[in-house]
Amino acid sequence: QSFLHQRHASSQCYRFLTHRSVHKLQETSCIPRLRSTDVFQSHNLLRNYKKDAKSTVEFPLSPITVTDIKQYLRSKDILFHDGYSCLHIPSIFIDAFTRKDSFSLFIDKTTGQFLCKDTLVEGSWEDLQDCLEVMQKDEQDSLSPHVLLGYPESLEEQEETEREQREVREIWSSSLPFTDLHDEEAQLVKAMFRITKISNATLKKFGVRLFKPTKSLVFPWFGGPDSSLKGIKLLSAQRTDGEKVTYHEATLPKCSSYFNLFGLALVSRMDSEVVVTGSELDTLAVSQGTGLPSVALPRGVSCLPPALLPYLEQFKRVTLWLGGDIRSWEASKLFSRKLGLRRCTLVRPGEFQPCPLEALSQGKNLSRIVKASIPAAHKSIVSFKQLREDVYGELVNTDQVAGVKWTRFPELNRILKGHRKGELTVFTGPTGSGKTTFISELALDLCMQGVNTLWGSFEINNVRLAKIMLTQFAMQRLEENLEQYDFWADRFEELPLYFMTFHGQQNIKAVLDTMQHAVYLYDINHVIIDNLQFMMGQENLSVDKFAVQDHIIGVFRKFATNSSCHVTLIIHPRKEEDDRELQTASIFGSAKASQEADNVLILQEKKLVTCPGRRSLQVTKNRFDGDVGIFPLDFIKSSLTFSTPIKGKHKLRKVAAKPENEEEVQGNEVTAKKDEGKKEKATKTAKASQAAKCPANRNNKAK
Ligand SMILES: Nc1ncnc2c1ncn2[C@@H]1O[C@H](COP(=O)(O)OP(=O)(O)OP(=O)(O)O)[C@@H](O)[C@H]1O
Structure with a gap:
């Protein structure tokens, strides 16, 4: 309290302390990024490798609820509209006369983060409270948009921003509108990108151009109060397997600060419906095929940054048509939660409903597909009639339903089939x-x-963990190749990887809040x-230790299901006997807890008699399809x-995993042996190609 009072003693003081509080927030952030990136991102990186580095800064010190926000606003007599993902209040950064009845300041209901759309001032919930207190104290009816001190950029960062802006302008001014191309050339480019059905008029409407030196399409980002050019996205196309086209994209500014909903500049204030897509080309297709306003997410299906939510608040109906595969479908279900289920409808991918661009090329009626989209809010009781399409989708896309496959562990794919959400x-x-x-x-x-991915490493600190991961990423001992450190670290930094900063014993609620956030x-x-043992300390240990552990497992289970997020829990076994293998029962306190887990994996240490000390991985439970098994590591x-041992060198043996089908396990072992040779070859090739890609020394990076 007294700190707050001091903070509000004067505007001058406030400016200083707010600035400091930003740093304090950064220091105490429970999900820090690894290191600020200052490297220009390669044109050839796929979008899902990128992460939002900027937003790691704003972790709230104490979680805020929408009720808290509303109560506070009421206590200050501030009118608000209860929107879908945000509360809307009149902006305090424009004078009372200009703002009239416009509610242009948006407060995120989940994080309290705010954005004024008129001035683009943004900040945390604490910042907004500070501003309101100062206004009240000084009896002002508005504040200067510059009252909030930004997070100062280092000289290096400033230079980088300026360089990027220069590059944006240069590329944009040397790119050509399609209408300036010869017919033949325009057709050729369209054929290359498989957009022959997209008319020149549509390309012109969205301002799409061609950058000839790299044969890339250029999508502009117009934004800010003056709708100026803020950035660009470059898209190149490569034909693989004859007909298939692989797209690569690059953004300027770099991806972590690229927050463009492509197409937003064409949306009028009166529009109440929008179709959200996963790519710029899909947005062109939707616009041309339906005449509806459409916007594309900057990072496709990989994420919907909350910073974009205020721009979607005006729409009463949001149709999510993110692509034609299961991943897009899963993403659309998750994103609709952020957007507010009530107003969202989803286009279910399928044979007759591919991604918008494909649908346009196939001559389908896009308006009909959008009209037939299904409400995101589902009822608690459903009939098979409502489920049949979901079931069909699962049947025709078995491979995608099985989840993401491991590239380094083919044997695990064979048993578990993949890594699935929830x-x-x-x-x-x-x-x-x-x-x-x-x-x-x-x-x-x-x-x-x-x-x-989010890591909660309570036992070893994040630096050590990141060092292990980086070594595994580079597949070599970096201590001996320090000149390659920057090369690998730059690539590692691009991964969508986050760490919680907790260390040692933790309260489970704090951990869950952070995960949710x-x-x-x-x-x-x-x-x-x-x-998991690091969450046990603060629980009431007068009750049975394993009952507590089982309870915690139950809590994580619930989180995984509710958040559609995969949770991997590392647990110490309850007892270890030298001559006995670990079993499912070695972990859980009760049968109920083992019931909660979808997969149970055991790292067995001394099971292969021929080679003591060798590890093997045993899957003792697999809810997805029941296959269990073991393979050596x-x-x-x-x-x-x-990695999998060399063929023939070590004999695989069956363990008492209580497989439902013994024949199947034997079959699995045969397949595992077949895979060994392939894996070894693949590892060698991967190492060779990595060695080829890796520069001999760090000077190459500068070049
Ligand atoms: N298969 C292996 N053979 C030999 N050493 C290994 C093997 N796997 C890991 N190590 C090494 O053993 C050490 C301990 O590994 P790690 O911390 O991963 O074990 P852990 O099971 O998580 O430990 P704890 O039980 O303390 O949580 C590390 O130095 C690691 O490099």
């Missing part, structure tokens, strides 16, 4: 057997494929908790990675 994986193994090291590689593999901000798909100390 599941709970429990992982155990003897003390010091390499649990953290193994899970680190397992999670890294997924993260490298665009699975947004991260899911909202970064669309986290995978949380790893290492390990080879540990490469220099890279801290695990």
Whole structure:
């Protein structure tokens, strides 16, 4: 209280302290980014490798609820509209006469973060409270938009921003509108991007141009009160497998500060309906095919940054048509929660409803597809009639339904089939057997494929953990190749990877709040908790220890389901006997708790008689399709990675995993052996190609 009073003693003082409080927030942030990036992002990186580095700054010191926000506003006699994702209040950064009845300041209901659309002033809930207090104290009816001190950019950052802005202007001014191209050339470019059905009029309307030197389409980002050019996205196309086209994109400014809803500049204040797509080309297709306003998400289906929500508040109906695959479908269900379920309808991907661009090329009626979109808010009781399309979707897309495949662990794909959202994986193994090291590689593999990942490492600190992951990423001992550090660190920084800063014993509520917050901000798909024992300390230990553990498992289970987020829990076994293998029962206190887990993985240490000390991974539970099994792991100390042993060298043996189908396990083992040769070859090729890509020294980076 007294601190607050001091803060509000004068505007001058307030400016200084608010500035400091921003830093305080950064210091205490529970989800910091690894390091600020100052590297221009390669034109060839896929969008799902990018992460929103900027938003890690604003972790609230104490979680805020919409009720708290409303109560505070009422206490200050501030009128507000209760919007879908935000509360709308009259902006305090424009004078009372100009603002009239316009409610242009948006407060995020989940985080309290605010944005004034008229002045683009933004800040945390604490910042807004400070501003309101100062206004009241000084009896002012508005504040200068400059009252909030920004987060000062370093000289390097300023230079980088200026360089980017210069580059934006240069590329834009040397790009050509399609109407300036010869017919033949325009057709050729359209054929290359597979957009022959998109008319020149549509391209012109959206201001799409061609940048000839890299044969890229240029999508402009117009924004701010003066609708000036704020950035661009460059899209290049490459034909693979004859007909298939792979797109690569790059943004300026770099992806972490690229917050453009492409198409927004064409939306009028009166529009109440919008179709949200996962790519700029899809937005062109929707606009041309339906005549409806349409916007594209800057990072496609990988995330919907909350910073964009105020721009979507005006729409009473939002149709999410994010693509033609299961990943888009899952993303649309998650994003609709952020946008407010009531107003969202979803286009279910399928044979007759591909992504908008494909639908346009196939001559489908896009308006009809949008009209047939289904409400996102589902009822608690449904009939099979409502479910049949979902069931059909699962049947025709079995591979995608099975989840993201590991690239480094083909044997795990064979047993578990993939990594799926909303599941709970429990992982155990003897003390010091390499649990953290193994899970680190397992999670890294997924993260490298665009699975947004959050680590809760309570036992080892984040620097050590990041060092392990970076070594696994580079697949080599970086201590001996320090000149390559920047090369690998720059690439590692691009991963959608976040760390909680908790260390040691933690209160489970604080951890869950942080996880929830991260899911909202970064669309986290995978949380790893290492390990559960660090959440036990503060619970009431007068009750049975294992009952507490089971309770905590139940809490994480609920979180995984409700947040559609995969949770991997590392747990120490309850007892270890030297000559006995660990089993499912070695972890859980009760049968109920083992029931909660979808997957149970055990790192077995001493099971292969021929090679003591060798680890193997055993899957003892797999709710998805019931397959269980075991496969050996080879540990490469220099890279801290695990890989399948060389064919024929080590004999696989069956363990008492109580497989439902013994024949199946034997079959699995045969397949595993077949895979070994392939894996070895793949590892060698991967290492060779990485070595080829990696520069001999850091000077190359500067070049
Ligand atoms: N398969 C392996 N063979 C030999 N050493 C390994 C293996 N896997 C990991 N290690 C090493 O063993 C040490 C402990 O590994 P790690 O911290 O991953 O184990 P843990 O099971 O998580 O430990 P704890 O039980 O304390 O949580 C590390 O130095 C790691 O590099």
